[in-house]
Amino acid sequence: MPQQLQWYASTLSHYVGAAVAIVALMWLTNRGLRRLGLRGDAAMGLALVVPWLLGFLIWNAGPIVASLYFSFTDYNVLQAPKVVGLANYEKLISGDPNFWPSVRLTMAYSALTVPIGLVGSVAAAIMLNQGVKGIGLWRTLYYLPAILPAFVTALLWRLMFLPTRGGLVNSATEPIWSLFSDKPPGWFLDRDMLLWGFVIMSFWGVFGANTVIVLAGLKNIPRDLYEAASVDGAGVLARVRHITLPQLSPTLFYLIVMGIIAAVQVFDQPLFIQLPPGSPTFLNVYLYQQGFTLFQMGYASAIAWFMFVIILVLTLAVFRSSTAWVYYESEAKR
Amino acid sequence: MVAMERRRWALPTITLSIVLIAAACGSGGGTAAPPGGSGASAGTGASPAGEKVTFRLTTWAGEDEAKELQELVLDKINAEATDFEIVHEPAPADYYTKLQTTIAGGTGADFMWLSQEYVAGYASRGALLDLTAHLAAVDNPAAKLDGYFPDVIKPAKYQDKVYGLPWIAQPVILYYNPKLFDAAGIDPPDDTWDWAKFRETAVELTKDDQYGFTANGWPPIQQFIWQAGGEVITDDLSSSPIDSPEAMEAVEFYKSLVWNEECCPTEETITEQGFGEMFKAGKVAMFMGGAADTFDGLDVVGATVVPKGPENRANLSYVAVTAVNSATKNPELAAKALAALTDGIHHWKIVAPRPELATAEVILASIPEKWKAQKEGQVDAIVAATEEMRAFNVIPRHQEWDGLFWSEFQDPVFHDKSAPAEAAPTAREKLEGLLP
Numbered sequence: 001m002p003q004q005l006q007w008y009a010s011t012l013s014h015y016v017g018a019a020v021a022i023v024a025l026m027w028l029t030n031r032g033l034r035r036l037g038l039r040g041d042a043a044m045g046l047a048l049v050v051p052w053l054l055g056f057l058i059w060n061a062g063p064i065v066a067s068l069y070f071s072f073t074d075y076n077v078l079q080a081p082k083v084v085g086l087a088n089y090e091k092l093i094s095g096d097p098n099f100w101p102s103v104r105l106t107m108a109y110s111a112l113t114v115p116i117g118l119v120g121s122v123a124a125a126i127m128l129n130q131g132v133k134g135i136g137l138w139r140t141l142y143y144l145p146a147i148l149p150a151f152v153t154a155l156l157w158r159l160m161f162l163p164t165r166g167g168l169v170n171s172a173t174e175p176i177w178s179l180f181s182d183k184p185p186g187w188f189l190d191r192d193m194l195l196w197g198f199v200i201m202s203f204w205g206v207f208g209a210n211t212v213i214v215l216a217g218l219k220n221i222p223r224d225l226y227e228a229a230s231v232d233g234a235g236v237l238a239r240v241r242h243i244t245l246p247q248l249s250p251t252l253f254y255l256i257v258m259g260i261i262a263a264v265q266v267f268d269q270p271l272f273i274q275l276p277p278g279s280p281t282f283l284n285v286y287l288y289q290q291g292f293t294l295f296q297m298g299y300a301s302a303i304a305w306f307m308f309v310i311i312l313v314l315t316l317a318v319f320r321s322s323t324a325w326v327y328y329e330s331e332a333k334r
Numbered sequence: 335m336v337a338m339e340r341r342r343w344a345l346p347t348i349t350l351s352i353v354l355i356a357a358a359c360g361s362g363g364g365t366a367a368p369p370g371g372s373g374a375s376a377g378t379g380a381s382p383a384g385e386k387v388t389f390r391l392t393t394w395a396g397e398d399e400a401k402e403l404q405e406l407v408l409d410k411i412n413a414e415a416t417d418f419e420i421v422h423e424p425a426p427a428d429y430y431t432k433l434q435t436t437i438a439g440g441t442g443a444d445f446m447w448l449s450q451e452y453v454a455g456y457a458s459r460g461a462l463l464d465l466t467a468h469l470a471a472v473d474n475p476a477a478k479l480d481g482y483f484p485d486v487i488k489p490a491k492y493q494d495k496v497y498g499l500p501w502i503a504q505p506v507i508l509y510y511n512p513k514l515f516d517a518a519g520i521d522p523p524d525d526t527w528d529w530a531k532f533r534e535t536a537v538e539l540t541k542d543d544q545y546g547f548t549a550n551g552w553p554p555i556q557q558f559i560w561q562a563g564g565e566v567i568t569d570d571l572s573s574s575p576i577d578s579p580e581a582m583e584a585v586e587f588y589k590s591l592v593w594n595e596e597c598c599p600t601e602e603t604i605t606e607q608g609f610g611e612m613f614k615a616g617k618v619a620m621f622m623g624g625a626a627d628t629f630d631g632l633d634v635v636g637a638t639v640v641p642k643g644p645e646n647r648a649n650l651s652y653v654a655v656t657a658v659n660s661a662t663k664n665p666e667l668a669a670k671a672l673a674a675l676t677d678g679i680h681h682w683k684i685v686a687p688r689p690e691l692a693t694a695e696v697i698l699a700s701i702p703e704k705w706k707a708q709k710e711g712q713v714d715a716i717v718a719a720t721e722e723m724r725a726f727n728v729i730p731r732h733q734e735w736d737g738l739f740w741s742e743f744q745d746p747v748f749h750d751k752s753a754p755a756e757a758a759p760t761a762r763e764k765l766e767g768l769l770p
Contacts (some may be wrong), residue, residue: 293733
C-alpha cells in the first residue's frame, strides 16, 4: 500500500476506534446506572453526557489545573517543571517592565471597544428595525464580516491603515489630519496610534455580530408596549428610554459580558499585524510569546491566570451591577 | 435469564472498550506518526531483523521545497540505505510551536531543522542528542566536522558538544539592478567598493520614486559591526560590547542608511510597497540578500560581494542545522542517517556549508532550472562571499537577546529617539544580563 494511503488508513482507524469506544462507553454507563437503580431516561441522559464530560475533563479541566500548577514553576516546556513558588507572580507584578504596559494596552482596548461597539450596534439595529425592505439581506451583509477569518481581517485592515498618504484611511481623512500635522498618521507603525487602529478594526466583526443579536432582541419586544406608549403620548426618545432599552437590557448584559471576555483575550489580529518593535503588545499575544518563543511556559501560565482574574473581576462587576439595570420580566411579575 | 444474558455480554463489551480506547489513545495519538514511524517519541524503535528502522524528519519546508527534498534527497537515500528509512513530516506553519509541543508531548520527530539561533536553546534544555561521539564513528564526508567552514559549524555546537549538522550556509551578497545603473551612467558595484563608495552611489541613484538602497533592520546591523571590527556577542559569549568604538562607527553608518530618504525608502514607503518587492519592481537599485534569493519580474540581476567595512568584508551566513531529538531510540543509526541526509541536502541547497562543495560547479548544478538564467551570473559573487561569511555567536536565550537588542538599542536609535552612544551602554547592560 502506498505510504500516504497507509498513513490515512491508520489515522482513520484511530478515529473509528475512538468513535466505537465512545459509543461502547455510553452503553456501559447506561447499563451501569440502570443497575444502580436510576430511572431509564435519567440513566440515558447521563450516558449521553459522558463523552462531553470526558472531553471536558481531559481537554479543559486537565489543562486548567495543569496551567495553575505550571504558574508556580519554572517550566521551559522541554524539561520537567521546577517549583519556584510565587516567583512568576512576583516577576509579573514587579520584575517585568513589559507586562504592565501590555495590561494597560489591553485594558484601554477593552474600555474603548466594548462600549463603543455596543452603542454602535444598538444604533444600527434600531435603524434596521424600522421596517427596512430586504431585512434578511441587510442582516446578512452586517454579519458577513464576522465570519471572515481573523487573519484576512488583519491583512485587510493593515492595507487600509497603510501609514502613507496613499493608504485608504489616510487618504480619505487627509482633510482632518492635515489640520494638525504634515505627516499622515502612522497607525500600526506608531506606538501612540496603534491602539486606535485596533479599536477601529474591532468594529468590523463585532459590530456585525452584535447588531444581529440586538436586532433579534428588538424583534422580541412586544409591539403593544410601543402602542400603549404612543397612546400615552410618548415620543421617540421616551419610547427608546423606557421601553426599548429596558426590554433589551438582558441582551445588552449578555453582549457586555461576552464583549469584555473577547476584548481582554484579543489575540488573532495583533498576532498578524506586526507592531513596532519595543511597543507593548496585547496581553494574550504577550503570553503566547513568553510561552512559545521564549520558553517561559511557567511565566506564561502565571500571565494566563492573571488574565483570568481580570476577566473574573470585570464579569463579576457587571453581574453585580445587573440588578440595577437589567430588566427581567419574571422578576417584575413577582 | 435476562441477568445471565447481560453478564455474558458484559465482559466482551468491557474488553472491547478497553482495547478500542487503548488503540485510539495509543502511539501517535491518532495524528502524528506516519506509517512505519513507530512513533514518535522519537524514534523508531528497534528494528526487527531485516526491517529498516524508520526515522521521522520534521522541517519547515513548504509544498515545493518538501517535494524537492523528497525527490532529490530522501528517495535516493531511502533507496540506498539498507538499515534505515527517513520519513518527512513537513510543518510549514507555526513550525517552532509545533516542534516545541511535540517534543514536550513525547511525539517529537527524530530529526528536526533548526535555524542557527535555536540550537543552543534546545540543546541547553536537553531536547537534543549530543552527537559528538556518534558522528566520529560515521563514515560519511558530511559527518566530518573539520570539513565545514569553521564559523558555520559553531552554531551547531553548544558547550563544545555537537548537536547537529549544518545543511546550509547562505552568505549575504549585494544584488543590483543593472538597468538602473546603466540609466544613471554609473558603474555597477564590485569588490573594490567600501562603505563610503557604497553610500555615495546609493545617494546618487536616489531620485523621484527610485532609491539607491533599502534597509529596515535587514541587512542585520551585526554584519556592519563585524565589518568594523566589533562584536555584538563575543566568541566566549561573555559580553555584548555594542558600545565599543568599532560598534559605534558601524551603527552611525547603518543609521545613515536606514529609512533615510537621501538613499533609501522611508519606513512608511517600505510598509506600503514591500521591502523586497521594491527591488523586484525596479524601484531600488541595490539590495542585500541571501545567496539563494531569486527575484520575480527581473530579467537580469547582478551580484557582487558586500562593500568592505573599515576592517573586513564579513557577511552574515544564514546557517540552518538538522539536529537529533535526544529521545531517539537508536543514536548510532540516527547519526549515520543524519550524515546521509545532510550530505544529500549539501548537494541540493545553495550554499553547502563545506568548502569542498561551495564551488561554482556545485552551486551551478544546484540552481533550479527555472532560475538558471537569473542566477548563473551570480555564482562567482556567491563563492567569493563564502570566504568572509560568518554566523552569529549564539546563546541559549538568543530570541530574548535579539528582541532586546532591537527594542532597547536599534529601534530607539533608528527612530532618532536616542543617540547611539547614549543608548548603547544601557542596552549593553541589559543584553549582558541574558548571557550565560
